[in-house]
């Protein structure tokens with residue numbers, strides 16, 4: 666039996682090499698596909714491999730009569746309609762570990778860039794200025810970092826913050842305090858984190874509780890001059906409220922890598938503000954992370970299609986009705 670695998674987003678060559686070894690698979694991969702191309706190609710597919718650009722919504726799933734698995738080369742599956750997938754018997758699998766280090770390192774890069782105005786200094790010099798006064802920053806040593814969400818990435822950020830001699834506090838209702846003590850993280854309530862942190866970094870999933878959590882009322886509880894970093898998901902922040910916090914000076918700066926809708930519109934409230942650094946969802950974009958997540962996603966597909974082994978399933982209810 667031959668299975669068709671459609672790869673509709675750009676993945677590392679190493680992922681394609683995994684499939685090359687199996688004669689049971691026929692792979693279609695043309696780099697980043699447009700929606701219409703994906704809709705046309707999905708008709709034949711038994712498996713779909715995606716990153717974050719393909720929206721695997723109900724309409725796409727409807728157009729895929731043979732689809733059995735979706736493998737997300739990355740962590741977040743917010744671009745997949747999990748309920749629709751479950752209804753149609755499609756297992757959705759992700760690769761949660763492969764881009765942890767890249768994302769934690771990038772978060773740290775954003776924190777240093779915010780503390781030292783590195784992008785602004787670069788832009789100023791390129792513009793012909795030599796202004797050393799305007800970009801005076803602050804040290805991380807001795808400052809308090811508040812980490813919201815203490816999963817894999819939040820914890821790796823904590824390790825790096827400890828090395829920089831920061832005080833690390835964290836909020837995560839799902840993690841036991843005892844697990845955090847060896848990592849040098851003091852677990853606190855969210856309001857306490859807001860009240861104490863000089864830097865706040867977000868590492869939560871989007872849920873009903875976290876959507877828009879960084880809003881005017883949360884900002885009012887924060888320290889004056891707090892700096893906020895978001896390399897998790899754009900919808901954690903109420904963009905207008907944060908923009909207002911920046912404009913009033915209550916928030917000293919923000920580094921934003923993710924947006925509720927990507928790419929964001931040019932009139933996005935957080936783009937173009939003096940104390941805001943914007944990057945285009947780069948946290949997991951390293952060759953190392955993309956090899957890790959691409960290869961892992963390819964193996965997930967291979968195991969599911971050829972051995973009936975389903976791992977990292979994000980919609981476990983589907984397992985009762987898997988089409989074989």
Ligand code: MLT
Pocket residue numbers: 716717738739740741742764897949
């Ligand atoms: C993820 O969810 O894994 C990251 O946001 C990176 C990506 O979307 O590729």
